[in-house]
Amino acid sequence: MVMHSSRNGPTGSQPRYLASTAVLLVEVIKLLASLTLASNDMCKSNPRRSPAEIAALVYRSVFAHDCWKLVIPAALYTLQNSLVYVAISNLDAVTFQVTYQLKILTTVLFSIALLGRKISSRQWMSLILLTFGVALVQVSGPISTEDWRERLSSLMQGEIPVSSGFKGLMAVIAASLTSGLTCVYFEKLVKDSLDSVSLWTRNVQLSFFSLFPALFIGVLWQDGASIAQNGFFAGYGPIVWLTIALQALGGLVVAVCIAYADNVAKNFAAxxxxxxxxAASAILFRTPLMLHSTGGAAVVLLAMYLYTSRPGPRVMLLPMSKERHSAVENPPRPLLFQLMSPR
Incomplete structure (x- = not known):
């Protein structure tokens, strides 16, 4: 909600801030925060070390022999952001929001393939419901059956230009696959080495390698001309800085969630x-409630209940043994009757 306000609120005579600069600052803040937490962990392990020794130890742990593995998720995150940009540019908002929810299912599929996670049929049903419910909630405005029919028929019959139809659809599907692969790969990398490499060291490595695409592709290549004309911090204000801080904090919390839970739990939380x-938009901004969005919210809550709840114990009807059959036909008498009966 804060990000929406920063991107759509009035700016007056100031230009709108550039998203690429905000992304770069988020990675810088995450890098500094993770570096501080990693140094604090190493300081606790041996309080007698000097600051110079701790700095040298942090440097060796960050740039260890396996640090190159974090280049892969950093590059995949950059590719995912680029694909999302292509998809948004070539699809209408409704089609993008609905289709992009496939990342919930792709995350589960990659979790099964890379982590060997077991998903029951009940959980599969809840995940499908979750995907459907989130898609309904994120569709804004009234949507009729005719609207959906026109979108699908025009897309399938090729009435929409290839650049705005097929290209956008392929981009959003590729973004969903990339999102699932990136999240699960980072989860596997963190959990496989959590005993030897701390979570915050991995986060330092990920943020460090993410700086390069954010700087060279986003800031310099994409928005270099605008930054040269208006400056790096053009359009920045308290709401923009709050957005950046919340994004950085959210990235740190997601790392903890992936390390000590999993990506499926992260998807349910999101x-x-x-x-x-x-619900908050309806209360604070008096956004009208739509029937399909309200129904989608109910479906999301139902999916969370189905995924986290355990089925009740099954009643097993097995053949009775002779001893059990005799006990059922002649149950033991109460203790009072036993005492009163003659021996």
Whole structure:
């Protein structure tokens, strides 16, 4: 909600701030925060070390022999952001929001393939419901059956230009696959080495390698001309800085969630936040409630209940043994009757 306000609120005579600069600052803040937490962990392990020794130890742990593995998720995150930009540019908002929810299912598929996670049929049903519910909640405005029919028929019959139809659809599907692969790969990398490499050291490595695409591709290549004309911090204000701080904090919390839970739990938490945001927007900004969005919120809550709840114990009907059959036909008498009966 804060980000929406920063991107759509009035700016007066100031230009709108550039998203690429905000992304770079988020990575810088995450890098500094993770570096501080990693140094604090190493200081606790041996309080007698000097600051110079701790700095040298942090440097060796960050740039260890396996640090190159974090180049892969950093590059995949950059590719995912680029694909999202292409998809948004070539699809309408409704089609993008609905299709991009496939990342929930792709995350589960990569979790099964890379982590060997077991998903029951009940959980599969809840995940499909979650995808459907989140898609409904994120669709803004009234949507009729005719609207959906026109979108699908025009897309399938090729009435929409290839640049705005097929290209956008392929981009959003590729972004969903990239999102699932990136999240699961980072989870596997963190959990496989959590005993030897701390979570915050991995986060330092990820943020460090993410700086290069954010700087060279986003800031210099994409928005270099605007920054040269208006400056790096053009359009910045308290709401923009609050957005950047919340994004950085969210990135740190996601890392903890992935390390000590999993990406499926992260997806459910993100889905619940969408429902909370939908309800809060209706209360704070008096956004009208739509029937399909309200139904989608209910479906999300139902999916969370189905995924986290355990099925009740099954009643097993097995053949009775002779001893059990005799005990059922002649149950033991109460203790009072036993005492009163003659021996």
């Amino acid at each position: 889905s619940l936040s969408i429902v909370v945001c939908y």
